[in-house]
Amino acid sequence: MIRYGIVVHGGVGSPIAWKDGCVQAVRRGMGILERGGNAVDAAVESAVTLEDDGRYNAGSGSYLRLDGATIEMDASVMDSCGELGSVAAIQRVRNPVLVAREVMKSPHVLMCGEGAVKFARRCGFSDYYQPSSRAREHYETIRQALSGGRFEEMRQAWKDFDLKRHWNFPVPYESVFAGCDTIGAVALDPAGVLATACSTGGASPMLHGRVGDTPLVGCGFYAGPAAAVATTGIGEEIIRRMLARAVYDWIAQGEEVHRACERAVGGMPPEVPVGVIAVSRRGAATAASRDMAVWSDLSDA
Numbered sequence: 001m002i003r004y005g006i007v008v009h010g011g012v013g014s015p016i017a018w019k020d021g022c023v024q025a026v027r028r029g030m031g032i033l034e035r036g037g038n039a040v041d042a043a044v045e046s047a048v049t050l051e052d053d054g055r056y057n058a059g060s061g062s063y064l065r066l067d068g069a070t071i072e073m074d075a076s077v078m079d080s081c082g083e084l085g086s087v088a089a090i091q092r093v094r095n096p097v098l099v100a101r102e103v104m105k106s107p108h109v110l111m112c113g114e115g116a117v118k119f120a121r122r123c124g125f126s127d128y129y130q131p132s133s134r135a136r137e138h139y140e141t142i143r144q145a146l147s148g149g150r151f152e153e154m155r156q157a158w159k160d161f162d163l164k165r166h167w168n169f170p171v172p173y174e175s176v177f178a179g180c181d182t183i184g185a186v187a188l189d190p191a192g193v194l195a196t197a198c199s200t201g202g203a204s205p206m207l208h209g210r211v212g213d214t215p216l217v218g219c220g221f222y223a224g225p226a227a228a229v230a231t232t233g234i235g236e237e238i239i240r241r242m243l244a245r246a247v248y249d250w251i252a253q254g255e256e257v258h259r260a261c262e263r264a265v266g267g268m269p270p271e272v273p274v275g276v277i278a279v280s281r282r283g284a285a286t287a288a289s290r291d292m293a294v295w296s297d298l299s300d301a
Contacts, residue, residue: 001281001282001300002188002279002280002281002282002283002284002298002299002300003188003190003299003300004033004034004187004188004189004190004298004299005030005033005187005188005279005284005296005297005298005299006026006029006030006033006042006043006046006185006186006187006188006279006296006297006298007026007185007186007187007277007278007279007284007286007294007295007296008022008025008026008029008046008047008050008183008184008185008186008277008294008295008296009022009182009183009184009185009230009232009275009277009286009288009292009293009294010022010050010055010056010183010292010293010294011056011057011058011181011182011183011200011232011275011292011293012181012182012232012233012273012274012275012288012289012290012291012292013181013273013290013291013292014055014056014291014292014293015291015293016291016292016293017293018055018056018293019293019294019295021049021050021053021055021056021293022050022293022294022295023295024049024053025045025046025047025049025050025185025295026046026295026296026297027297028045028046028049029042029043029045029046029049029185029187030042030297032045033187033189033190033299034299036190037189038079038189038191038193038195039079039080039187039188039189039193039194039195039228040077040079040083040101040104040187040193040195040197042185042187042189042195043077043185043186043187043195043196043197043228044077044097044098044101044185044197046185046187046197047075047097047183047184047185047197047198047199048095048097048098050183050185050199051094051095051096051097051183051199052094052095054132054134055134056183057135057181057182057183057200057201057202058073058075058096058097058182058183058199058200058201059073059094059095059096059097059199059201060094060128060130060132061132061134061135061201062131062132062135062200062201062202063135063201063202064131064135064136065202065208065210067208070091070208071091071092071129071131071135071201072089072090072091072201072202072208072209072210073087073089073090073091073093073096073199073200073201073202074086074087074088074089074090074096074199074200074202074211074212074214074215075087075090075096075097075099075100075197075198075199075200075214075215076097076100076196076197076198076199076214076215076216076217076220076221077097077100077101077104077195077196077197078104078195078196078217078221078222078223078228079193079194079195079223080193080194080195080223080224080225080228081193082224083104084104084109084217084223085100085101085102085103085104085105085106085108085109085110086100086103086109086110086111086214086215086216086217087099087100087103087110087111087112087116087120087215088110088111088112088113088116088211088215089112089113089116089209089210089211090111090112090113090116090117090120091117091129092117092127092128092129093117093120093125093127093128094125094126094128095125095199096199097197097198097199098125099111099116099119099120099123099125100197100199100215101197102119102120102123103116103119106119109217110215112211112215113209135201181200181201181202181212181232181233181234181235181273182198182199182200182212182213182214182220182230182231182232182233183198183199183200183232184196184197184198184199184220184221184230184231184232184277185197185198185230186223186228186229186230186277186278186279186284187228187279188228188279188280188281192281194223194224194225194227194228194279194280195223195228196221196222196223196228196229196230197221197230198214198220198221198230199214200212200214202235211235212235212236212238212239213231213233213235213236213238213239213243213244214235216239217245218242218244218245219231219235219238219239219242219243219244219245220232220235220238220243220244221244222244222245222247222248223248224248224252225252226248226251226252226280227247227248227251227252227257227278227279227280228278228279228280229244229245229247229248229251229276229277229278230244230276230277230278231243231244231247231264231274231275231276232274232275232276232288232292233268233272233273233274233275233289234272234273234274237268237269237272237274238274241267241268243264243274243276244276246264247260247261247263247264247276247278248278250263251278251280251282256282256283257278257279257280257282257283257284257285258283258285258287260278260285261276261277261278261285261286261287262285262287264276264287265287265288265289268289270289272289273288273289273290274288274289275287275288275289275290275292276288277294279296279298284296284298
């Protein structure tokens with residue numbers, strides 16, 4: 001049994017070498033729990049740490065959209081008492097997860113676009129737009145890969161073609177269609193409350209206005225009396241399966257946490273990057289179909 005603890009991830013596809021950022025995030029979140037703080041504060045603090053890091057695709061490290069200028073972010077916070085808040089396609093804030101926390105305190109559940117930005121300003125969050133060097137490099141990789149107009153050349157004959165297997169561009173396939181896409185944290189506090197906090201700059205490539213799984217309850221995140229769950233990967237595929245809620249239900253039905261996470265990953269097509277983290281009073285686990293920077297710290301009962 002776990003008395004309290006926290007698990008964080010840096011996004012499926014994030015290099016294992018970036019684990020140090022996850023370690024720092026866990027330390028900050030665990031410090032709150034060790035002082036008797038609540039799970040929401042701990043999960044949010046861990047998420048903010050990763051948003052501020054700059055390497056991960058969230059907050060200050062968020063990827064640029066296809067125009068090379070727009071940054072739109074999603075974030076979510078939820079606890080096992082049924083409180084939740086999300087923002088979608090929000091621009092010009094440094095820490096979207098903190099805005100999601102403010103939505104959690106409001107009568108609403110999800111705010112998006114321009115309204116979410118104005119809400120953030122009223123809550124005291126200042127204007128922020130500083131694309132990271134890594135985000136600019138990632139955009140240039142995408143631009144070069146797309147500049148040949150290969151998608152316009154694809155006809156019906158390409159529908160069932162294994163593009164990844166036959167990829168012959170100088171730019172790696174993974175750098176265009178994969179990469180770390182979401183950061184997340186799940187926490188259990190000494191009072192037994194569970195919580196999750198997630199944040200992302202979105203998948204790549206992205207059209208203006210695209211929203212993934214991160215702000216959608218039951219898809220990118222879920223917390224209830226049985227567990228707290230956060231997912232990462234191709235948002236459209238996660239949404240179609242309501243993956244976070246599926247993992248939660250399996251745990252609630254008595255499945256071991258690690259088996260539920262592995263079942264979720266194993267149920268995805270092999271070409272779809274996906275990762276899951278979860279924590280309950282009975283245990284904590286991570287599973288991913290690609291490399292994924294993760295870290296956890298748990299205090300046994």
